Amino acid sequence: MKLYFNLEDVSQVFVGSFVLAVPISFSEEAWSLSKTLPMANIALLFILSIVFLAFFAYEGVFQSDVQYRMPVYIARIVIAYLISMLVVALVLLALDKLPVLSDPVIAFKRLIIIAMPASMGAIVVDGFDKE
Numbered sequence: 001m002k003l004y005f006n007l008e009d010v011s012q013v014f015v016g017s018f019v020l021a022v023p024i025s026f027s028e029e030a031w032s033l034s035k036t037l038p039m040a041n042i043a044l045l046f047i048l049s050i051v052f053l054a055f056f057a058y059e060g061v062f063q064s065d066v067q068y069r070m071p072v073y074i075a076r077i078v079i080a081y082l083i084s085m086l087v088v089a090l091v092l093l094a095l096d097k098l099p100v101l102s103d104p105v106i107a108f109k110r111l112i113i114i115a116m117p118a119s120m121g122a123i124v125v126d127g128f129d130k131e
Contacts, residue, residue: 009076009126010083016125017084018091021118025091034109042112049116053077053123060127080126084119085111 024030054077058066066073088111092098100107 010079012126012128013080013083013122014087017080017087017115017118017122019125020121021084021088021091021114024114024117025088025095025097030110030113031097033113034106037109037113039109042109045116046112049081049112049119050077053080053119056120056123056127061123076126077123080122081115081119084122085115087122088114088118 057073057077057080058064061076062069062073089098092107092110092114098107098110
């Protein structure tokens with residue numbers, strides 16, 4: 001039973017998040033949603049992302065065995081989400097659609113909106129290599 005997050009895991013999370021971040025980052029609908037969606041909905045998307053990551057990691061990655069590995073379980077969820085956000089930020093930056101300096105609120109909303117599916121892709125690919 002492995003109790004760590006290695007380079008292979010990191011690469012799986014990067015690839016998984018990239019697979020879903022790229023097509024959605026090119027979507028004008030995602031850009032428009034970041035301008036119109038209220039912050040309460042953005043918060044709900046963030047919460048849903050974390051909840052679904054937790055469910056999938058619990059069943060798919062840890063096979064319901066987290067009793068003695070809770071710190072690793074939580075770390076895996078946090079790391080998967082943070083890496084997903086990094087991938088989304090890089091893709092949006094490459095597309096010149098991450099207005100961090102000119103409109104940080106829109107930039108933040110875009111990150112959360114696109115990180116939701118990207119993080120699910122990340123954890124699913126990470127789950128291919130079960131604990």
